[in-house]
Amino acid sequence: MQFEFLLEQVVNGLVLGGYYLLIALGLSLIFSVGGIVNLAHGAFYALGAYICVELTKRLGFGVSVVISPLAVALLGILFERFILRRFYTADPILSLLVTFGLAMVAEQAIRMIWGAAPVSTEIPQSFRGSVIVGDFLFSRYRLLILGVVAAIMVGVWLLLHKTSFGRVVRAGIQRPDMVAALGIRLQPYMTAIVMLGVGLAALGGAFFAPITTVHPAMGADIMTIAFVVVVIGGLGSFWGVIIAALLVGVVRGIAIHFEPAAGEASIYILMFVVLLVRPRGLLGERIEKFE
Amino acid sequence: MIRYPRRTLLRAGAAFAGAAALGFPAIARAQAEKIRIGHLTPLTGFLGVIGSYAQLGAKLAAEEINASGGILGRPIDLLSEDSINPATAATKAQRMLEQDGAVVLLGEISSASSLTIMQVAERNKKVFFSTGARSDALRGKSCNKYSFHCDIPNTVMVNAVGTALSQQGMVKGKKFFTLTADYIFGHDLLKAAKTFFGAHDANLIGDELIATDVTDFSPYLLKVRQAKPDVVCCNLAGNQVTNLVKQYAEFGFPYPLVGFNLNTGDAWAAGAGNLSGTWPTVWYHTLDNPTSKAFVAAFSKKYGKPPENHAWIDYVTLKLLAEAINTTKSTDSGELIAYFEKQAQFDIGKARKAYFRSWDHQLVQEAYPFTVKPKDQMKDQWDMLVLGDAVPAANDPLETIYPTKEQNPCEMKA
Numbered sequence: 001m002q003f004e005f006l007l008e009q010v011v012n013g014l015v016l017g018g019y020y021l022l023i024a025l026g027l028s029l030i031f032s033v034g035g036i037v038n039l040a041h042g043a044f045y046a047l048g049a050y051i052c053v054e055l056t057k058r059l060g061f062g063v064s065v066v067i068s069p070l071a072v073a074l075l076g077i078l079f080e081r082f083i084l085r086r087f088y089t090a091d092p093i094l095s096l097l098v099t100f101g102l103a104m105v106a107e108q109a110i111r112m113i114w115g116a117a118p119v120s121t122e123i124p125q126s127f128r129g130s131v132i133v134g135d136f137l138f139s140r141y142r143l144l145i146l147g148v149v150a151a152i153m154v155g156v157w158l159l160l161h162k163t164s165f166g167r168v169v170r171a172g173i174q175r176p177d178m179v180a181a182l183g184i185r186l187q188p189y190m191t192a193i194v195m196l197g198v199g200l201a202a203l204g205g206a207f208f209a210p211i212t213t214v215h216p217a218m219g220a221d222i223m224t225i226a227f228v229v230v231v232i233g234g235l236g237s238f239w240g241v242i243i244a245a246l247l248v249g250v251v252r253g254i255a256i257h258f259e260p261a262a263g264e265a266s267i268y269i270l271m272f273v274v275l276l277v278r279p280r281g282l283l284g285e286r287i288e289k290f291e
Numbered sequence: 292m293i294r295y296p297r298r299t300l301l302r303a304g305a306a307f308a309g310a311a312a313l314g315f316p317a318i319a320r321a322q323a324e325k326i327r328i329g330h331l332t333p334l335t336g337f338l339g340v341i342g343s344y345a346q347l348g349a350k351l352a353a354e355e356i357n358a359s360g361g362i363l364g365r366p367i368d369l370l371s372e373d374s375i376n377p378a379t380a381a382t383k384a385q386r387m388l389e390q391d392g393a394v395v396l397l398g399e400i401s402s403a404s405s406l407t408i409m410q411v412a413e414r415n416k417k418v419f420f421s422t423g424a425r426s427d428a429l430r431g432k433s434c435n436k437y438s439f440h441c442d443i444p445n446t447v448m449v450n451a452v453g454t455a456l457s458q459q460g461m462v463k464g465k466k467f468f469t470l471t472a473d474y475i476f477g478h479d480l481l482k483a484a485k486t487f488f489g490a491h492d493a494n495l496i497g498d499e500l501i502a503t504d505v506t507d508f509s510p511y512l513l514k515v516r517q518a519k520p521d522v523v524c525c526n527l528a529g530n531q532v533t534n535l536v537k538q539y540a541e542f543g544f545p546y547p548l549v550g551f552n553l554n555t556g557d558a559w560a561a562g563a564g565n566l567s568g569t570w571p572t573v574w575y576h577t578l579d580n581p582t583s584k585a586f587v588a589a590f591s592k593k594y595g596k597p598p599e600n601h602a603w604i605d606y607v608t609l610k611l612l613a614e615a616i617n618t619t620k621s622t623d624s625g626e627l628i629a630y631f632e633k634q635a636q637f638d639i640g641k642a643r644k645a646y647f648r649s650w651d652h653q654l655v656q657e658a659y660p661f662t663v664k665p666k667d668q669m670k671d672q673w674d675m676l677v678l679g680d681a682v683p684a685a686n687d688p689l690e691t692i693y694p695t696k697e698q699n700p701c702e703m704k705a
Contacts, residue, residue, distance in 0.1 A: 008513055008517075130544075141541050261502075
C-alpha cells in the first residue's frame, strides 16, 4: 500500500512537472538564444492568467485559454523589438535590471487595472473531478493540461530539430558570429523565440488561473521554480529542461510523501546537489559565448 | 541707483529670515500638532490581499475621525505601511515609535509579525492593537500589558464552526484530516482544533503542515484521499485557503471540506462555485445594524466595493481608539490601558457591544459560522455567504466561547 501511494505521488509529480515546463522552457530558450535572463518572464505568466480570466467572462474558458497566450505572444513582439533587442550585446547586468524593472512595472500595472484583490474563474464543469486509472487518481483537468503540454513539446521539438528555422536557432545558440558571417540575421528568429517563450508562459498562467490564486504578484511567485528548473536542466538543452521540470515535480511529490515539511525545501536541495556534481546542469551544453 | 537693489535685496533677506523665524516653525508646529498613529499590515505575500483591505479600512476611519474634529481637537496623521515579515514589522514598529513619534500602533494579520510588534510595544511602553492576528498564544503565554487583541482568537473560530458542525452531526465519532499552515498561527489553530476534537469524540487521523508559499496542493490532496477521512478541515491562512479551495473543487473529492479559519477576501478570491462547507467569520458586510450599515455604505462609496472583515476590524479599532483618547483626554499609555481594562463597552457594528477583557486584553465579541450560497442565488460576486446565528446565543454570556484563564493563562507584568 505504501508503495502504491508513493507511486501515485511520482505520477502526480510528473503531471505537475509538465506545468513547470511551460514556464521554464521559454525562459531557457530566451536565455540560450539571446543571452538574456528574462526576469520579466513571470509577468507574462501573470498577464496570461489575467487576460484569460477577463476573456472567460465573455467567451468562455475554452476560447480564452487559446486567445490569451496568443495575445501575450503579440505583446512579446513589442517586448523583443523595443526592449530586449537593445541588450543582446550589452553588459548582462543591464538586461537583468531592465527586465527586473519591467516585472515590477507589469505587476503594478496589473494592480492598477484589476486591483490588488485576486480575480477568479472556474474550471469548466466537464473537466471537474478526478478519474481513477488503475490505482491512481488524477485530476481530470490536470490530465488535460498534461495532454496539451505533451503536444506542445512535440511541436517545439519538431520546430527546433526538423525545420530550417530550428537549425538557425540552434546554430545561433552555439555560434551567433558564424551565423552572422553566413549572412543570416538572427533578429527575426529572436523575435519568434521571444513570442514562443512568453506565449508558453502565458498559457501556463491561463491554465492555472482556475486552480490557483490569480493575484498581481503571481508572476514573481512562479519565477523561483522556473529558475530552479532551468538551472538544473542546463542551458541550451531542450531535453535538459524537460527532464529537470519532471524531476522537480517528482522530487517534491516524494518529499511530501515522506516528510511533508521538507516538501518545498526538497527542490532546492536537488538544485544544490546537481550544481555540486554538474555545474552546467544535467544536460547543459558548453556554450562558448557564456564561458 | 545702487541703493535700490541693495535695499530690495535687504528686504528680501529680511523677509526670508522672518519666514525662517516665524513661518517655518509655524509649519513645523502645525505638523507636530497632528497625532501620529502607526499602522502596519502585510500588503505583500500570502496575506497581502486581505492586508490591503485592512489598510483601506484604517484610512477610511482616519478620514472620518479627522472630518469630525480629530482626537483632542487635533487631526490624526495615519502612517500606514507594509509590514512584510516579522523582522521587518518589528523594525518598522520601532522606527514609527522612536523616529516618527507615533503615540500608538495598530494593525497586523500575521500572528508571527504581531508577536514581534507586541515585543516592540512592550519595550517602548506604547499601546499596540493587534487587529487581525488570531493565534491564542498571543493572548496567552506571549501576552503583555501594552498589547490588545481585536480579532477573534483561534479557539473562538474552532468553537463557532465546531458548534455548527456538531448540530449537523459531523463531529462525534467522525474521522478528521487537517491541513495546517506551517507557522505560529497554524500550529496554534491545530492545537485548538485538537482540544475541540478531544472534547467531542472526534478522531484526528492525519495532519499535514504546509508552508505558506505553497501554491500546488495536489500531493497533499493525494494524501487526504489515501487516508479516507470523513471530513477534511482547513487550518490554512490567506492565499493558501484560496488555492486549497480551488484545487479541492478541481479534484472533486466526496469528503466535505470545512475550515476553522477563513477571511471573506479569501472566499471571494476562490470565487463562486469553488467554495463549499462550513466556516467561521468575525464579521460580514450583510450584518443588519446601523453602525455596520453606515460603515459598509461609506466604504463602498469610497472604494467601489464592499469591505472585507479585515477592513472592518481596522476601521472599528481606530474608531474605538479615538473614542478612548477623547474620553480619557490623553494619549498616555498608562491611562489608555487603565480605561480599556475597566472593560469599557464599544459599538463595533454587531448586535451586542464588545469590550476588552481585563486579564488578557481580548476584544470579547460575537462570532458567526457561515455556509456558502448556491451560485444562482448570489446577487453579486460579493454576496457569497449565508451567516448562521451569532455565537454565543443571545442569552449566553459572550465569554462562553472564549478560552478561560485556565485554558490560556496570561500573566502580565506590571
